[in-house]
Amino acid sequence: MRTLEISNLHKEFVDAYTGQTVVAVGDVSFSIEQGEFVSVLGPSGCGKTTVLNIVAGFDTQTSGSVLVGGKQVDGPSPERGVVFQSFALFPWKTVLGNVTFGLRMRGVPRADREAVAHQYLELVGLQGFEAKYPHELSGGMQQRLGVARVLANEPEVMLMDEPFASVDAQTRRKLQEELTGIFETKRPTVFFVTHDVDEAVFLADRVVVLSSRPSQVAEIVTVPLERPRHWRSALDNPDFRHTVTYLTDLLAAGEPNADESEDAPETSAAAGAVGEG
C-alpha cells in the first residue's frame, strides 16, 4: 500500500531581490510504500528540501500533487512528523515533556502518553534522562530525542532532512545504526533526505536520485541488502560497496539519465543488475 504519492511535483520560487523565477523542483514523481525507508539523493540545490517541505505541508507546490494515506496534503500535521538537522526541540520542556507534547495536543490522557513516551525513550536509549532539559544532552542525544518525539505520534510518514549532518562522524554512524534498528522494530514509513551516499544506502530500501535543476527523478535504485543491517557487515558487503559506487558515479555524472520521472528506471544495484530496468 502506498503511503506517500508524489505526482508531477513542480515548484517555482520568485527571487525576492531579482524578481526572477527559480524552478526549485522540475517534475518529480515517486511513491513510498507503507513501512518502506526511502532515501532521496541529488546534487546541491536540486530541490530535495523543497520536496520534503511540501510533503510536510510547510510549503505549497506550484503544480502537481502530494497524497499521504490517499489524502491531499494541505498543511502541517502530526501525521507527517519531521526530524530536522537542527534539533527543533522545546528548550523549556524536559525530555519527557518534549516527547509527550504531541500526544497531549491530541488529547491522550497523561498516564497513556507517559507510557508511550517511556517506550520510545527506551527505544532510542534515553531512559533515565526523562527529567533533563535539551541543553543538558549531547548533540547525538538531542537527535535521538527528536526521533523519539516524532515516532511517539506514530506518524503516517516520518520526514527526515539530513538529521545527522550536524553531529560528529563517529556519533553519526552510531545514530544511523540505531535508526536502522528502530526502523526494523517499528517499521515506520520514512522519507530521508541526505547528501551522504553511504548513509542513503545503509539506511534505505530504495534510493531516489534526483537530477540537477530543473529536477526530475533520474533513477530509483533498490538496495540489495538484507536486514538487520550493521555497519561492520555492510562495509564488508560487495553489494553495499557496489551500490555506493554506482550512486556516486551517477551523482558525479551531474546530469544523470533523466527520463520522464514516472518512467524512471528502477534498478537494483546488486552485482550484475545495475543499468537494467
Ligand SMILES: Nc1ncnc2c1ncn2[C@@H]1O[C@H](COP(=O)(O)OP(=O)(O)OP(=O)(O)O)[C@@H](O)[C@H]1O
Ligand atoms: N524560499 C525560497 N525562495 C527562493 N528560492 C528558494 C527558496 N527555497 C529554495 N529555493 C531555491 O530552490 C532551489 C532548491 O533548493 P533546496 O533547498 O530545495 O535544494 P536541496 O536539493 O535541498 O539543496 P541542498 O542539497 O544544497 O540542501 C535552490 O536553487 C534554492 O536556492
